[in-house]
Amino acid sequence: MQQGGWLSAIEQSALGVFARESVWLYPTANVLHILALTVFAASIAMLDLRLLGAFRETTPGLFVRRIRLFAAGALLIMLLTGGILFAAEAPHVWANPVFRIKLALIGTALVNALIFELAMGRVVDRLPPGFATPVPARISAAISLTLWFSVAAAGRLIAYF
Amino acid sequence: MTRITVLAGAAAVIILLGIALANAHHGWGSYDAANPVTVEGAISEVNYTNPHATIKLKGPDKQWTVTLAPVSRMQTRGATQDKVAVGKTVSAFGYPSKAQPDELRAEWIKSGGEIYQLR
Numbered sequence: 001m002q003q004g005g006w007l008s009a010i011e012q013s014a015l016g017v018f019a020r021e022s023v024w025l026y027p028t029a030n031v032l033h034i035l036a037l038t039v040f041a042a043s044i045a046m047l048d049l050r051l052l053g054a055f056r057e058t059t060p061g062l063f064v065r066r067i068r069l070f071a072a073g074a075l076l077i078m079l080l081t082g083g084i085l086f087a088a089e090a091p092h093v094w095a096n097p098v099f100r101i102k103l104a105l106i107g108t109a110l111v112n113a114l115i116f117e118l119a120m121g122r123v124v125d126r127l128p129p130g131f132a133t134p135v136p137a138r139i140s141a142a143i144s145l146t147l148w149f150s151v152a153a154a155g156r157l158i159a160y161f
Numbered sequence: 162m163t164r165i166t167v168l169a170g171a172a173a174v175i176i177l178l179g180i181a182l183a184n185a186h187h188g189w190g191s192y193d194a195a196n197p198v199t200v201e202g203a204i205s206e207v208n209y210t211n212p213h214a215t216i217k218l219k220g221p222d223k224q225w226t227v228t229l230a231p232v233s234r235m236q237t238r239g240a241t242q243d244k245v246a247v248g249k250t251v252s253a254f255g256y257p258s259k260a261q262p263d264e265l266r267a268e269w270i271k272s273g274g275e276i277y278q279l280r
Contacts (some may be wrong), residue, residue, distance in 0.1 A: 020210035
């Protein structure tokens with residue numbers, strides 16, 4: 001298989017062809033991608049701000065868990081719609097340095113979330129309302145906020161590089 | 162500590178937004194708006210597809226790849242598939258790409274005496 005053959009394969013797949021030839025699939029996927037992003041960004045901001053010490057009267061574990069459902073749902077929609085946008089012109093998008101930066105940022109942000117869950121999840125779960133969250137949880141939240149908003153910025157910037 | 166972290170996070174977000182806005186002036190930034198060209202010729206190839214329709218146009222000097230608009234915009238502006246079919250002679254007014262010497266992003270396209278604005 002030639003180098004990058006998998007990218008052409010995606011572009012020539014039924015989904016890729018349909019994403020290009022359908023009048024509405026591409027714009028619809030684009031709109032849903034952005035709508036999901038607004039929900040995702042708001043959810044991430046809420047739960048990370050809670051870990052950073054905002055809304056201190058709420059129970060951190062419960063608050064984070066509830067809002068994380070919205071973030072996860074929105075992330076799923078973004079993965080699906082992003083896949084459609086990618087399939088339409090996979091080799092071009094892959095060649096775009098900002099797209100690769102975006103993928104790397106998403107990977108890093110997911111690893112950061114996993115580390116939080118494994119290392120601090122239980123500690124945060126046991127915290128009652130009104131208490132300061134531990135410093136590692138706050139660092140994790142600051143990293144999360146920075147990474148996810150960078151992902152959003154990178155997504156928009158794909159069109160300009 | 163908490164306040165410092167929040168401020169640092171907010172600063173990072175503001176900086177990123179600034180970068181995004183500075184670059185997001187418009188998607189035409191990679192085209193040379195200072196040197197517009199008009200190419201008239203026969204269409205040799207059409208991709209009436211998203212995210213942008215493109216045509217190959219045999220100009221007098223060379224063959225251009227002309228980037229048009231998303232399919233839905235092409236249709237609402239009246240530049241339907243029959244207006245940009247293979248073999249048709251059209252003129253495209255637009256800006257050469259700064260990256261690809263044979264690519265042109267069309268501001269408008271003229272087909273059958275009718276001008277279709279694509280921006």
